[in-house]
Amino acid sequence: MVNKRELSLEAAANLKSLTRRDDITVKPASKGNHDVDINIGGIKMSGEIKSFVTKANFNQVILQLQKIKKDGSAPVLLIAGYISPQQMMKFVEEGFNVLDNAGNCYINIPPLYIYITGQKQDKPKEAETKMFSESAIKLIFYFLLDKANIGKTYRKISEETGYSLGTIKNVIEDMIRHHHLIKTPKGRVLMDWRKLLNEWQVTYNQSLKPKLFLKKMRLGSPELRRNWQDIKLPKNSYWGGESGANLIDGYLTPEILTIYTDGDSVDLIRTAKMLPSSDGDILVYKKFWTGVTESNMVPKILTYADLMGTTDSRCLEAAKRIIDDGK
Numbered sequence: 640m641v642n643k644r645e646l647s648l649e650a651a652a653n654l655k656s657l658t659r660r661d662d663i664t665v666k667p668a669s670k671g672n673h674d675v676d677i678n679i680g681g682i683k684m685s686g687e688i689k690s691f692v693t694k695a696n697f698n699q700v701i702l703q704l705q706k707i708k709k710d711g712s713a714p715v716l717l718i719a720g721y722i723s724p725q726q727m728m729k730f731v732e733e734g735f736n737v738l739d740n741a742g743n744c745y746i747n748i749p750p751l752y753i754y755i756t757g758q759k760q761d762k763p764k765e766a767e768t769k770m771f772s773e774s775a776i777k778l779i780f781y782f783l784l785d786k787a788n789i790g791k792t793y794r795k796i797s798e799e800t801g802y803s804l805g806t807i808k809n810v811i812e813d814m815i816r817h818h819h820l821i822k823t824p825k826g827r828v829l830m831d832w833r834k835l836l837n838e839w840q841v842t843y844n845q846s847l848k849p850k851l852f853l854k855k856m857r858l859g860s861p862e863l864r865r866n867w868q869d870i871k872l873p874k875n876s877y878w879g880g881e882s883g884a885n886l887i888d889g890y891l892t893p894e895i896l897t898i899y900t901d902g903d904s905v906d907l908i909r910t911a912k913m914l915p916s917s918d919g920d921i922l923v924y925k926k927f928w929t930g931v932t933e934s935n936m937v938p939k940i941l942t943y944a945d946l947m948g949t950t951d952s953r954c955l956e957a958a959k960r961i962i963d964d965g966k
Contacts, residue, residue, distance in 0.1 A: 643688040646720050646740055647675050653742030657755055673707045677716055682751045684716040684736065692722040695844035697729065697950045698958065699837055704735050714748050721760050729950050771839070775810045776847045777927055778802060779839050782829065783940055784928075790826040800929055836940060836962075837947075844948030851927055854904060857919035859912045864920075867896060873910040875901035877932055880922070883942035884957045886935075891957040894920065897945055899937050901926045 644667070651665045664678045665686070675686040685707055692700055700717065708715050716736045719727075727737045731745045738744040741758035771779060781800050782789045788796065789811075793804045800807075811827070814820045819835050820827050829835060858864045868886065872878070878886055880897030900907065900923060907913045913921060932938065937945075939961055946958035 643674055643690075646690065647686060647688055647718050650718050650738050650740045650742065651677070653740065653758070654738060654744060654753075654755075657742045657758070658753060671707070671711050673711065673715070675718070676713075677718075679746070679751060679753075682748050683713045684746075684748070685711050685713045686716045686718050688718045689722075690720040692717070692719045692726055692730075693845065694726070694950055695948055696841040697726065698947045698955045699841055701730075701733060701952075701955060702959075704730075704733075708735075716746065721762055724756060726950070733952070771813075771842045771846075772810075773847055773850075774802060774806050775813065776839065776843055778807065778810045779814070779835065780843075780928055780941070783832065783836055783839060784938055786829055786832060789820060789829055833962075836943075840940075840944035840947050843944050847927065848924065848944075848948065851899075851924040853900075853923045853925055855916055855919040856904070856907065856913040856921040856923055857916040858921070859914055863912055867893075870912070871910065872898065872935055873900070873902050873906035875926065875931065876907065876935075877926070877937045878935055879924070879937040879942050880945035881954065881957070883936045884946060884954075884961060887939065887942065887961060890960055891953060896921045897924065898922070899924045899926045899941075 647665045651663050655661060655663050660680070662678075662680045666676050668674055668676050668685070671685060673685040674688045677684040677686045687704060687707055689700055704715050704717060714736060716738060717730055719737065719739045722737065722739050724743070727739070727743065727745060730737045736744070736746045736748065738746065739760055741760045742755055743758045743760070744753055744755050746753040778800060781796070791799075793807050796802070796807050797804055811820070815822070818830055820829050858867065863870070867882065877899050878897065879899050880895060881891055881893035882896040884891045885893050898907070898921060904915060904923065907923065936942070943958050943961050946954040946961070
């Protein structure tokens with residue numbers, strides 16, 4: 640795990656070297672919900688430190704920066720151990736200043752303007768970005784779906800998920816070590832459902848979701864695309880992502896349609912009049928949870944995860960609406 644204090648000092652030191660200025664200081668935050676106070680030439684900033692920033696946790700980081708901006712008076716500076724140039728500019732577009740540990744930065748707080756690019760970064764090791772194993776991701780999804788699930792016996796959990804007693808025991812003990820659940824006289828209890836959800840969705844988007852991808856498809860005509868909500872999906876196929884969000888409250892007009900399926904593309908072609916297409920706007924993923932979902936939509940928390948795994952501000956707003964309405 641990257642030490643935040645060391646990361647911020649390294650980033651500041653590299654920035655000092657590249658700009659040849661000595662008026663840059665970093666101190667632990669004296670107040671507020673950010674990590675450090677940054678001062679460059681008398682201009683103060685509220686610094687938030689992340690060991691890595693990728694598409695998977697982009698929206699989660701944006702939410703944190705927005706909260707810091709709302710609660711504080713100083714401009715916000717994201718300090719990242721690793722962030723790609725493309726991701727850095729997306730944060731700039733959202734109105735935030737960014738600095739990585741190599742000294743690459745975009746800081747625009749008049750009269751201060753510093754833009755540095757081209758400094759080589761070291762990509763984070765997988766162990767530093769992977770919070771849960773693949774089996775843990777699937778089991779935690781089961782626990783998030785219903786808080787009562789965490790209190791069931793290992794044997795009952797095994798019957799409902801298909802996982803071995805040993806795997807269930809290991810995942811639960813790992814959750815206890817990471818303070819996601821506690822044992823009480825009345826049984827096991829989740830500590831913070833929302834916190835667990837947000838940690839889960841980052842790892843889901845980072846580690847599991849890419850492995851679930853099956854193919855891209857498109858609808859056979861513009862009319863079908865305009866009226867996609869009327870399509871009857873095959874059995875065990877469900878709308879997620881932007882399309883799932885649209886079906887929940889109509890707030891988001893989907894640019895990308897997402898389907899999770901237990902079947903194959905032949906079923907989608909036959910029933911929903913879809914065609915394989917390398918540049919299609921329908922993304923098809925393998926269904927990973929057990930049981931039959933009653934509606935034609937994936938569970939809300941999965942739609943939330945799909946939306947949070949983008950770098951689209953429309954999707955972020957839709958995700959906030961979904962989760963604020965409860966699961």
